[in-house]
Amino acid sequence: MLKIKSIAIRNFRSFKDTTVDLDDYTAFVGPNGAGKSTVLCALNIFFRQTEEAPTNLIELDVEDFHNGNVKEPVEITLTFHDLEPDAQTDFAEYYRSGMLIVSAVAEFNEASRKAPVRQFAKRSAMKEFGDFFRRFNDGAPAGELAGIYEEIQNSHPEFGLPKKGTKEANRQALRSYEEDHPERCVLIDSEDQFYGFSKGGDRLSRYVQWVYVPAVKDATKENVEGRNTALGKLLARTVRSKVNFESEIAALRDATLGSYKKIIQQQQTALDDLSKTLTAKLGEWAHPQAAARLEWTEDPLKSVQIADPMARLFASEGAFSGDLARFGHGL
Known part of the structure; x- marks a missing residue:
């Protein structure tokens, strides 16, 4: 597991350069046009959450750049x-220093008129140790x-680095400093490209799950567990990893x-009687040794199908409890 500490947004839509600090639970409150949705869109770009997105979040357009400034990249x-x-x-x-910093960067390409999004990690480090x-x-x-x-020791005696040691010891001394x-x-x-949430890999997705629920959403389509529903994503991370129906269902x-x-x-026997009748007719009409036999057959894969149970969300309000489709939008 890991948590998001802050989101820095540069040159993206309404934001020229801003940083949003997050707690365990954070709410964005403000008037229309304040940029609440832009922050969420920036997170969708970073996590490549493209489902139901009204615009292309994999390749950004000119309109995604702050004031159309395509000379500078979009950085999230x-x-x-x-x-x-x-x-x-x-x-x-x-x-x-207890932190992992990763950026989604989109540089505008004049030829394609698009800005493909790529992910890069950032190191909080001293330039003197970079080489x-x-x-x-x-x-x-x-x-x-x-x-x-x-060379670092001689150039910067004020650092007070320990004496030269093994390859790993020297590395650890610099990191500790x-x-x-x-x-x-x-x-x-x-x-190097980091590959956090992309076709190249899923290094971050092993430790963090981004589930986007838009402000306007048909909850009745989200209350049943599914691979692409918000409920399904949450259950896959929290519940499905702890339960196993496979062995018991296989035995059943x-x-x-x-x-x-x-x-x-x-x-x-019901088919045997008909088989005798058909065989008799074939013997009369076709060949004395011709025969027909009817048998019930089964497909081991299709005849008996038992699927894993799917979770479904029900809600309650006052004395009534039932499906979300029977509630108003307020709930």
Whole structure:
């Protein structure tokens, strides 16, 4: 699990440059035109939530740029915190000072007149250490990294870095210094595409689930569990991972199929009588040795079908309890 700490939006629609801080529960309150929907749209772009989107969120248009300024990219940057240990390990190359920072960036292409959205991670790091970490990630040998470490020590004795050690020890010494001095760190773009929520991978989706419910929504279409419904997405993350109907339903299906076969075997005599009649007629009309036999047959896959149960939401108001279709929009 990880949580969104803040959303920074640059050059997107009504926002030139703004940052929105989030709590565990955050409500946007304001008049029409204040930008509430724009913040949610920015999150849809970041998480690639394209279902029911009125515009293309994978490739942005000129109108998506603030005041039509296509000379600067659209940037939607999310800062995550409270990363669980597995997430810290998975994002070790980006995780700094208890935070993970990822940006969705769209640069306008004059030829296509579109701005494809790509994701990049940002490192909160000291520029003085940039060369070391860049070469470390490139797989540089220990000797080369030791030389870079010594150059940092000689150039910045005020840092008070420990003596040169192993390749990993030097890396950890620099990271520890960064974490102890966040005021000296700046955001540095990674050179590799991050692939958070896209066709290239789903690194973030293992730890965070974005479920978008528009302000105007037909709740009666969302109250049944489904792969693309809000209820289905929430259940997949919270409940479906904890329950397993497969083994018990498989046993029930096998037992039912066995009973099904016994039933059709018991009713075979009805077809046997007709088979004798058909055989007699064929012997008269076609060939004395011709025969016909009718049998009940079953398809193991189709004859007995038992599906996993689907969750359905019911609501109550006052003394009445029932399906959402019988409630007003206020509920």
